Amino acid sequence: MNPFIELGIRHDIVNALTELGFEKPTPIQEQSVPVLLAGSNDFVGLAQTGTGKTAAFGLPLLELLDFSEKHPQAVILCPTRELCLQISNDLKKYAKNLNNVNVVAVYGGASISDQLRQIRRGVQIVVATPGRMLDILGRNAIDFSHIKYVVLDEADEMLNMGFQEDINNILSTTPESKKTWLFSATMPREVRRIAKQYMTDPVELTMGTENTGNANINHEYYVVRASDKFATFKRIIDFTPGIFGIVFCRTKIETQDIAEALIKDGYNANALHGDLSQQQRDKVMKQYRDKSIQLLIATDVASRGIDVKDVTHVINYSLPDELESYTHRSGRTARAGKSGVSISIINVKELGKIRQIERTLGKKFVKAEVPSGFDVVEKQLFGMINKLHNVTVNEEQIAPYMPRIMQEFGELSKEELIKKFASVEFNRFLEYYKNSKDLNVDTNNINVNERNGRPDRSRRDETEAGFTRLFINVGSVDEFNRGDLLGFICNSTQISGKSIGKIDLKGVFSFFEVENDLVEKVYAGFKTVEFNGREVRIENAGARQRESGGRSGGSSNGSRNRSSSSHHSRPRTGGGNGSGGNGGYRGGSGSNDSSSRRPREKQDSGFRDFSGRSKSESKKRW
Ligand code: ADP
């Protein structure tokens, strides 16, 4: 007998589940369905993301509600619009063979009149984000007096996002007699408090140890200099050709910058963050689900709860502020029994953070080595050679072209031909990775300076062969991070990001490397560029250093350093105001994002304590 039938689910639903490929219940489903089907208890279910919680509450609801009635009997509250749509679609799929099941998704950022119309037509299950739900209740547009079940899905995240009060208000419109089912991946104190406040003797189910990650996820970390983060990231993805990943950043701007830099370099990537319009968000999600993009660059909130199958890698481009977010992030991979990798790119200062996550998850992270340029190129080459080996030749269709092809290539030796073929696709990689350096930081041998977060100067100052190190009079006081600066340089000069080497972000100025033959283009490009009303100045860093008598790149003892070591000092040039720099070249685009304009130093100087509630986006409503 089908194990779902044994759990008490009717045939019509089980048939739909079979079509969805659900052969047997997941552990949380197996344990919670019988309890919930009784319909007589409040309930708390704790299980990792990707373990099938939607069906765990969805199937019992479909069994318990009376679909011959047309009034709301269950309300499911969840934190984001994406999740809301996902849950309502999942429920509709399970209910495919049932009659008169009406599910409405209620969320912000979309036309309320459509949602009201659907409600008026009659619904039994409302799936909602708290803000919009309250709005609709406030209009007296829905009757919750017959609600039998309230589900709080991803309760931890709803609390993180500041929905507590909204939830209180919504619950107060439902009858005393209703049952409340709470689902969460983690059980922070606040969730426990909510459970206490709203529930009477809830049945509690914890699958696995609380807060331990999904066992199918392997955790890896790379230790590199902060300034090498982007280069490391690119190596990792270049070394993983089949990657289908989600890349997590901490701010919208960082998200946007990384995505832009990737797109510029020819990757299939796009950004997902809270500043996009709903339409844009939908489009990006669709692209990702369709796999027409390979890398989704996202903020925590925007990607919360997203269930995309086959995500191979989660990359923590920046570690999250809070430990729980790490669990949620990594939970985007290894879904429905598959395995996945969660990668963190960190600097030495963040090692402690990794240890902390390891302790909490009870799982050891593997320290991985950034592949060398040679390894990456080799991997890509052999990937292509493999493709060449396996390609199916359509003899018939290629036949008419063969004489001409032979004529073109007849002169070439086999070796020459092979070399040319390999080069066609690989010049990009060969070019990018020629003279590439070792990005790994030796954590066994961290010198004192580095422990303090100051990388060893003598090594940092090596300019890559083929590159020239240039000085630019903008830096972190202008709220630039490395990605910002890269974008600024690329935009101003029309030079591709791949021709820009290392970027050393300082206080009021920075250094960056550019391929030797593009130096003039940089000068020309910046000739007409202003930043915050001040002229942008480029100089050859080598020349500067000789001038000031410092070691190469080491403005450490030159006069310039005095201004760089203090973030309060003003730039020497122009009247530009370094600290309030909100203008900048980003100008119109994402400019109302004041939340992500926290001083950069904060973001760069390691992470705050995980318990800190400092998420910039956490109050955002969708
Ligand atoms: P959670 O809410 O715990 O994060 P979801 O309910 O979103 O997890 O389910 C994760 C994935 O697992 C979804 O793609 C879902 O379709 C799939 N899934 C759920 N239950 C089963 C099952 N019994 N068999 C196979 N796949 C399942």
Ligand code: MG
């Ligand atoms: Mg879920």
